[in-house]
Amino acid sequence: MDTFFDTFFLYMALAVGIILLIPFYRVYKGPTLFDRLLGVAAVGGKTITIVLLFGLIYGRLDMFIDISLGYAILNFVGVIAMTKYFKKSASDY
């Protein structure tokens, strides 16, 4: 059963890794600044799961949880900082 789960987690990591790339199109294309920020935030949320999956694959989940918790915190603080920092005037749309 263990080998089955190893393979399963590997394919899950592959799937999440591919899903992770889809919002980058919005980051590249986004007509407004906020679309780009939203894409970045979405990528950050999925990174949490991919870090946890790496922990399961390497068998060191307790270690990778700390990394992913720290990543979640920095992602949240980063989004708050971005919304505070960027401000567009209405004429730019």
Next chain:
Amino acid sequence: MENFTIIQDIAAIALMLGGVFFMLVGSIGINRLPDFYCRAHAAGKVDTLGIMMFVGGMVVHEGFTLTSAKLILIIAFVAVTSPVATHALARRALLSGLKIWERQEPLK
């Protein structure tokens, strides 16, 4: 006991597949919906549910250990911060004067 393990495995796999499905739908929604506010719906709700389901699958896979308590902590953190982050982005967009997209022809 053997049955319990099999049920646990099936539940874990189902939750993880569901999580991946919702993350995929959230990513598609970010690209498909017409304007920023609608895309924020996809990012703020569907993605959050996907991440919560995925990590919940890991909790089921781990069973009753300290690691799963930490994973539940991550779920709680994501559940608290994700709507706040979405609200912050949407509020800044509204304050900057971004207009919403409205359907021109009525829905039938």
Next chain:
Amino acid sequence: MTPTRVDACHIEGMKSQTDSPIIHVCARGLAPVILIIGLYVFFHGHYSPGGGFQGGVLLAASFLLLRMTLGTQISQLVMPSRLTITLSAIGALIFAGTGLVAIFAGGNFLDYGFLPVPWFDPAYLRNYAILFIELGVTLTVMATLVSIYDDLLEA
């Protein structure tokens, strides 16, 4: 891709308070949790990835979250701007001072086993002195990041 022009860096806007009660209350509720996670990362540097630098970054993230949501003025109550440079200097002093004391006690730079602390095995001493060094690193990183933020707003 046409670059979109951005009115970035509203200095006064960055210093002011965030208006929305959701962001406000959630930041005030989450800041202590982030602080305790940062302290955990700092204290458990031996067992998990982390230690001084990462712990310092998380502590700084908590203080900066308060700076951004409560405004620079009110968040002085938690982390005063005038203290940051001092704390950063104290942290660097702890780090370098421990190393220099080890040299004077006859070892190499940062050779904890030679620290002149009585009633301690060198093995135990190595275990606890590294925590002391990490304390210096944490203080320096945390205080420097906060003071960089403050100085960028002053510019």
Next chain:
Amino acid sequence: MSMTEQTCTLEESNVPPRRGYRGIVFQVILLMAIWLILSGHYDFLHIFYGVVSVAAVVWLNLRLDPLPLANCEPCGTTRINVPRLVIYLVWLLWQIIKSGFYVAYLVLHPKMPIQPALVRFDCILPNVLAKVILGNSITLTPGTLTTDIREDRFIVHSLTRSTGDDVLSGDMNGRVARLYTKDYNPDDLCFNIRRTDEGSSI
């Protein structure tokens, strides 16, 4: 609607009296629980580190305590009804799952039957925390997203016509108000309604 940030300085704010030990005790218990979950080493030394950390964090946060919770608004009673809170959280979890499926259906539908609109309503709630809970719940329930809260005025972006009706029915506002107080006026929960899909401006 004026689109400016208002600022609130320390001197202007009307500082309410301290709300007693309850908040501090709750904070200590919560932080210690988080430490014990994270730590995983239950010997004397690590629990000692934990006590030191919790004491430091609580000491740092004591100075913020006399401040009002948000935006210079004085805070009323914050004594929450815990059994109702548990029921509410379970209901909210169900709403999160429902909202995920609903938005997924909208996204994957080939014609995308959405009709976005901004919805505005006023709602008088017992305190600021109730407003925050209501705002976050609106974001997590199907097809609605809180875009702004300004004093008692909520501006919500709704994805379809029916979800806008759901928000304006005031059902969730009543649930949130019941968390804190029994005697609320049902007429105060949802009034001054305007919505852009009926032609009115926000």
